[in-house]
Amino acid sequence: MLKTSLGTLLLDNPILSASGTFGSGWEGRMFSDLAQVGALVSKTVTVHPRPGNPPPRIWETASGMLNSIGLENKGADYFLAESLPKMQQLANGGRGPRIIINIGGESIDEFVQLAERFSAAGVDALEVNLSCPNVQEGRLLFSTEPRLTEQALRAVKRVATVPVFAKLSPNVTDITEIARAAEQGGADGITAINTLIGMAIDWRKQRPILGRGIGGLSGPAIKPVALRMVYECARTVKIPILGVGGVRSATDVLDFVCAGASAVQIGTAQFTDPALMVRLKDELRTLLTEARMTIAELRGSAHRPAAIPTAKPTAACAVATPEVKG
């Protein structure tokens, strides 16, 4: 009932962690049985260590939060030596969650290096964080240029031996152009969306609140935007979509599935409830049992024309209702 597939990657259920919101899963193992989660996505790993942005790095906003972590991580060598073995321990030889490594490069070459190293390390899939500046192109973000997106995916796909997902940024005029570019580059799937750029100001200090000034908005506030973007991408590309943005209930998960997502990632909501992923999986089962549906049947169903009216109009009502044109 909950089984889903992301290209060749088969998952027991469609619940994944979102990059950067669950570490490498090791801290979270304290709170629930992660063997029940479809897959864990690591936080972004870069070739070189990155100290990240100056604090304060987080600020709560109405139904959401801003973050400017700045991809703090100790680099690929450290990750391979220290974090990946822990993730593999959680994966428990295939009995636990699948392991997806999110990679961030500042050049095509860095993306290629990371893809090679993590493919060789035996992870289940890669997620390419396109919200990274390309130093060879004046620090233009990969995620904002169809050409750079396609180049990055093509280069990664050439060396990767596992499925590759492209993680898209919502901070673009038309996300479908980027989705199409990722598909053309050979991506096996699309993750949408990353955070929306925002800011907070303290008028008393007359200063931005975050150390870096701006940050990424996440949480329930962005769900309608994420849902719309998943819906648009689903119309544009044939590859599977991982929906992410503001999910905190099983209903949210199914909304994304109806919009066209094959799986859903949980981010900010895990800060409020560290055992949320497993709880959502259980709630999904209950909701789908009641509705007598499967994830596969629901996927993309919001795109289908409403074949069966939900209720038959009564004769009087049918007469009174004016014909709708157009």
Place this chain on the structure above:
Amino acid sequence: MLSAPMQTRVHALRRLRELGGGSFAVEVDGPIPATLPGQFYMLRTEKRWPVLLPRPFSLYDRAADGSWGSFLVKGVGEGTRAILDLAPGEGLVLNGPLGQPFPRDIDNPICVAGGVGLAPFLLLAREYKAQGRNLRLLFGGRNRAALSGLEDVEPVARVFASTDDGSHGFHGMVTALLDDLIARGEVKAGEVVFCCGPDPMMHAVAALCEKRGLRCFLSLETYMACGYGVCNGCTVKVQGPRFKGWPYSRTCMEGPVYEACELVH
């Protein structure tokens, strides 16, 4: 199964005990796990939580058998007010204990608390009392009302109170009180200070300790999102061997207690 039995649990509110100055001891039913002084919990109300993220609070008190526990909460915003609006029997969701406690190997620290910074020191004082010793505790506030919890610590510690307006105890800031105790030989160079309170007070205490040759540990109150080490949102700038050259530290994991010399401003 690799998961350990750490749980976010719903605990029923027993009662709110008013401590003055807008602060309350929020007492909840157990089981409250064994918790070391300085460790904290992430809290949110089970129903009608008006904000998104849970909020961090030190454990204030705990029954020896863990059958109840309490938090010292001051209403400063939406989250704290929602906690203080709970009725007995309603649920509070707890995640903890989290973070590192005050160092365990200091023989006889001098504790310096400002306002709700008193919270971690009641458990510490009880620990000392159980060994037949009296912890020295300097407790400062704007006025008498701001010394919320004074009656709770007085029976278990040697308390030196100070108020900015002189309405109780030493007239002046808690730093002036500490300096006075140093001048009178009550506190000597080489001794160790544990401090928790508002940022300006902690800065002042750390600066004074440096000047007078005392070691100083601070319990920081930073913004937190997850409280369990996964978001990297709560970091402070640090130095020192403990961090192996990495410039940032997560206050929810390696903190909230840091030695003052570890913090970089």
